Amino acid sequence: xxxxxxxxxxxxxxxxxxxxxxxxxxxxxxxxxxxxxxxxxxxxxxxxxxxxxxxxxxxxxxxxxxxxxxxxxxxxxxxxxxxxxxxxxxxxxxxxxxxxxxxxxxxxxxxxxxxxxxxxxxxxxxxxxxxxxxxxxxxxxxxxxxxxxxxxxxxxxxxxxxxxxxxxxxxxxxxxxxxxxxxxxxxxxxxxxxxxxxxxxxxxxxxxxxxxxxxxxxxxxxxxxxxxxxxxxxxxxxxxxxxxxxxxxxxxxxxxxxxxxxxxxxxx
Amino acid sequence: xxxxxxxxxxxxxxxxxxxxxxxxxxxxxxxxxxxxxxxxxxxxxxxxxxxxxxxxxxxxxxxxxxxxxxxxxxxxxxxxxxxxxxxxxxxxxxxxxxxxxxxxxxxxxxxxxxxxxxxxxxxxxxxxxxxxxxxxxxxxxxxxxxxxxxxxxxxxxxxxxxxxxxxxxxxxxxxxxxxxxxxxxxxxxxxxxxxxxxxxxxxxxxxxxxxxxxxxxxxxxxxxxxxxxxxxxxxxxxxxxxxxxxxxxxxxxxxxxxxxxxxxxxxx
Numbered sequence: 169x170x171x172x173x174x175x176x177x178x179x180x181x182x183x184x185x186x187x188x189x190x191x192x193x194x195x196x197x198x199x200x201x202x203x204x205x206x207x208x209x210x211x212x213x214x215x216x217x218x219x220x221x222x223x224x225x226x227x228x229x230x231x232x233x234x235x236x237x238x239x240x241x242x243x244x245x246x247x248x249x250x251x252x253x254x255x256x257x258x259x260x261x262x263x264x265x266x267x268x269x270x271x272x273x274x275x276x277x278x279x280x281x282x283x284x285x286x287x288x289x290x291x292x293x294x295x296x297x298x299x300x301x302x303x304x305x306x307x308x309x310x311x312x313x314x315x316x317x318x319x320x321x322x323x324x325x326x327x328x329x330x331x332x333x334x335x336x337x338x339x340x341x342x343x344x345x346x347x348x349x350x351x352x353x354x355x356x357x358x359x360x361x362x363x364x365x366x367x368x369x370x371x372x373x374x375x376x377x378x379x380x381x382x383x384x385x386x387x388x389x390x391x392x393x394x395x396x397x398x399x400x401x402x403x404x405x406x407x408x409x410x411x412x413x414x415x416x417x418x419x420x421x422x423x424x425x426x427x428x429x430x431x432x433x434x435x436x
Numbered sequence: 437x438x439x440x441x442x443x444x445x446x447x448x449x450x451x452x453x454x455x456x457x458x459x460x461x462x463x464x465x466x467x468x469x470x471x472x473x474x475x476x477x478x479x480x481x482x483x484x485x486x487x488x489x490x491x492x493x494x495x496x497x498x499x500x501x502x503x504x505x506x507x508x509x510x511x512x513x514x515x516x517x518x519x520x521x522x523x524x525x526x527x528x529x530x531x532x533x534x535x536x537x538x539x540x541x542x543x544x545x546x547x548x549x550x551x552x553x554x555x556x557x558x559x560x561x562x563x564x565x566x567x568x569x570x571x572x573x574x575x576x577x578x579x580x581x582x583x584x585x586x587x588x589x590x591x592x593x594x595x596x597x598x599x600x601x602x603x604x605x606x607x608x609x610x611x612x613x614x615x616x617x618x619x620x621x622x623x624x625x626x627x628x629x630x631x632x633x634x635x636x637x638x639x640x641x642x643x644x645x646x647x648x649x650x651x652x653x654x655x656x657x658x659x660x661x662x663x664x665x666x667x668x669x670x671x672x673x674x675x676x677x678x679x680x681x682x683x684x685x686x687x688x689x690x691x692x693x694x695x696x697x698x699x700x701x702x703x704x
Contacts, residue, residue, distance in 0.1 A: 251578075293562060295561035304455060313525075
């Protein structure tokens, strides 16, 4: 169910989402609190600088978030920030006030077992100007998710046109190569996930280009995002990994370092 | 002024434009008629197949267009087609009926002189899965247009990450190389412009990879789109071309072949 709230009643019909000209954040809320608010807001601010998009007032956004979660329960908070101005002509209006909206959604169902992951044919385009940002140009991910559904997979891994693995359709990927966790860099494509950012120092993980073969040869693989935490992969194409996955060790470390996030520790 | 009309009153607040998950067409209307309707509808249908997006009923769309231009005057008709379903999660809902909307806008002001064109720093990402389509993921063009404004240019030319020229922010580019008009292919990036498609056979033009140097060395350059027709370029970065441009010959050919489009023949 959609429950939305923003500084304005409704977005105008002719807004800049017709170009995907905006940014979004998807936050895990536990007991009415979004523990990683600051990390999400930092990424939003980085994206807004890159797109030259004015930021809303953070205090006002927090007030709206508190109102949406006045019942102090769990859920997902989605923040959408869209450039102001009309949607005819690409030229951005530097004077237009941005539109923003917060909405409340249910937490996704708990993952009952390790993820079955599909190698997506849809490539991620290399675009350093937009890499790392959680922007609203997501057709690649939409096409890749359609592939996952057709393959009856839970998620999909995407590569760039040169064969480098970039990440999942809705999360980052980590692979255990020898005794080190590695994850692809996000400076040419992909999203700088908030969970990824928390995990890099926590796991002493390395930011490293990884090929499809390297991922398949890894001792363990997981996908992570800020809403679901760490999700061990048990099948990727034809490759399988036994359970329990060493990824559960990483999940325990994350849960210990961030107890307020209440991530599920292992598949039920 | 925005005058919109569609099969539904308003798009729901939580629609798939949050991912730019749609297509659009921008048509020149003369005396209430859109002479290139069929070419636009064909491109829309190609895009819809690629994105697995159901098409609206063409007859119903034409009825709405006729209603919007009941006064039989000139203008711009914009068609927007958006995937149905909610905007949480990238997975497309194969069952959801698409949303669509037609809106009426003013024709842009007549270009008073040749175009001053900026070489954009923002690259166009190589993405064969989306190349050619007029889809709603247009952040690259938004960033490039902001560059043009800062450079006080009328338009901008964009290259891919490998240095191949792709096109203008809102149009295709043609260059006169020796005695042949050439235009970059649109199978890896760029939009298969409706005006470009009409011009290829009319000019006997070649579909050819062009570098920035080749464009600057050309005897003439023009930018074209379906709303404005052919726009001669007189300045590109530091390179200038004298007027009248040989592009006016191409414009005359286009006007003769398509008199119902009433394109302006030359700068006023």
